[in-house]
Amino acid sequence: MSAGIDLDNVCCDFGTFRAVDHVNVSIKPGEFFSFLGPSGCGKTTILRMISGFNEPTEGVIRIGGKDVRGQRPNQRPTALIFQNLALFPLMSIWENISFGLEVRGVDKATRRKKAEELLKLVDLPGAADKMVSQLSGGQKQRVAIARALAVEPQVMLLDEPLSALDLKLRQHMRAELRAIQKRTGVTFIYITHDQGEALAMSDRVGVMSHGRLQQVADPRDIYNNPVNGFVASFVGENNVFSGTASPDGSGFARFDTQHGPFRARMAPGVTGKNIKLYVRPEHTILSETPAGENSVAVTVGDVAFEGNFISVTTTSDTGAQLVAELRNDGSTKVPATGGKLYASFDAAAAAILPDETAV
Numbered sequence: 025m026s027a028g029i030d031l032d033n034v035c036c037d038f039g040t041f042r043a044v045d046h047v048n049v050s051i052k053p054g055e056f057f058s059f060l061g062p063s064g065c066g067k068t069t070i071l072r073m074i075s076g077f078n079e080p081t082e083g084v085i086r087i088g089g090k091d092v093r094g095q096r097p098n099q100r101p102t103a104l105i106f107q108n109l110a111l112f113p114l115m116s117i118w119e120n121i122s123f124g125l126e127v128r129g130v131d132k133a134t135r136r137k138k139a140e141e142l143l144k145l146v147d148l149p150g151a152a153d154k155m156v157s158q159l160s161g162g163q164k165q166r167v168a169i170a171r172a173l174a175v176e177p178q179v180m181l182l183d184e185p186l187s188a189l190d191l192k193l194r195q196h197m198r199a200e201l202r203a204i205q206k207r208t209g210v211t212f213i214y215i216t217h218d219q220g221e222a223l224a225m226s227d228r229v230g231v232m233s234h235g236r237l238q239q240v241a242d243p244r245d246i247y248n249n250p251v252n253g254f255v256a257s258f259v260g261e262n263n264v265f266s267g268t269a270s271p272d273g274s275g276f277a278r279f280d281t282q283h284g285p286f287r288a289r290m291a292p293g294v295t296g297k298n299i300k301l302y303v304r305p306e307h308t309i310l311s312e313t314p315a316g317e318n319s320v321a322v323t324v325g326d327v328a329f330e331g332n333f334i335s336v337t338t339t340s341d342t343g344a345q346l347v348a349e350l351r352n353d354g355s356t357k358v359p360a361t362g363g364k365l366y367a368s369f370d371a372a373a374a375a376i377l378p379d380e381t382a383v
């Protein structure tokens with residue numbers, strides 16, 4: 025069983041400081057939803073309000089359609105997993121997993137059976153009688169998930185559970201977590217400041233800044249169609265230009281900058297003083313002759329070999345820095361530092377966006 029969660033105009037104040045500011049989102053039953061944002065943007069506070077450790081100052085939280093205001097954490101159908109797993113070192117793995125059931129008075133044979141089922145689910149069959157110290161970091165993480173699932177929560181709340189693991193294991197655990205979520209069908213709400221993690225695992229991502237939800241969309245849309253400069257910059261890299269836009273009424277605009285005029289996408293309704301043009305390094309092309317519109321003469325600076333791509337930092341004659349990422353297919357021509365080239369980008373691959381716009 026899984027439940028949906030509605031956050032309806034939710035605010036959370038600590039004294040005069042507003043940590044969560046009018047957050048509105050409906051998370052569907054069985055969805056893998058991530059809150060993504062920098063440190064201090066209010067992610068943990070949202071999770072704590074859903075689990076009942078904090079109450080909203082304003083607004084309503086519904087779990088499975090029911091207003092949960094006033095319900096204590098243990099009365100809510102949620103389970104919380106932290107980075108710090110707090111497994112019991114003196115208990116075996118199966119005892120750790122079934123601890124919540126023991127507290128509820130479930131008999132030993134049923135507990136053991138349930139623990140073994142859950143160990144299969146998290147891909148650790150045969151680990152029941154091991155001790156915590158005999159497991160690797162990733163295996164401990166799976167035991168923590170099994171322990172949380174043992175009490176059959178309708179919603180799992182995960183607070184940066186992978187951040188203590190090394191990079192390779194973290195990447196492996198992304199796929200594992202996603203698979204466990206799909207197998208159980210339980211709603212997962214995951215918080216992280218790691219964009220790769222959020223994009224790789226989630227059905228939808230909510231990007232947060234300063235307590236406000238900036239955009240809620242599926243990972244592709246977050247990356248390909250960020251609604252503002254904050255989302256564009258937090259999720260991926262960009263070349264950024266300041267300037268003045270003149271929309272042409274067809275979803276594009278001329279953008280006058282000190283480096284010359286450009287053309288880029290501009291959604292209707294985009295206004296504000298702090299609009300800028302954003303284009304991703306992988307959409308920035310280097311060529312020996314100007315390549316149509318949005319072309320700037322540049323000098324090649326740093327060339328960094330990153331394995332699957334080559335990152336080339338260039339500077340225009342007017343002082344703009346443009347980074348181009350060239351995909352390494354084994355025969356990619358690597359530009360020489362000091363070389364004179366043209367950097368260009370397609371108008372459809374660039375977007376004119378405001379700084380921040382909360383949803």
Ligand SMILES: Nc1ncnc2c1ncn2[C@@H]1O[C@H](COP(=O)(O)OP(=O)(O)OP(=O)(O)O)[C@@H](O)[C@H]1O
Nearest residue numbers: 038041043061062063064065066067068069070217
């Ligand atoms: N109990 C509290 N009292 C006062 N301020 C708090 C309290 N809890 C959180 N805050 C503040 O609220 C803001 C949001 O904190 P929160 O822990 O939700 O951020 P976060 O996005 O989860 O950050 P991190 O990724 O660093 O954990 C921060 O500025 C934090 O200092």
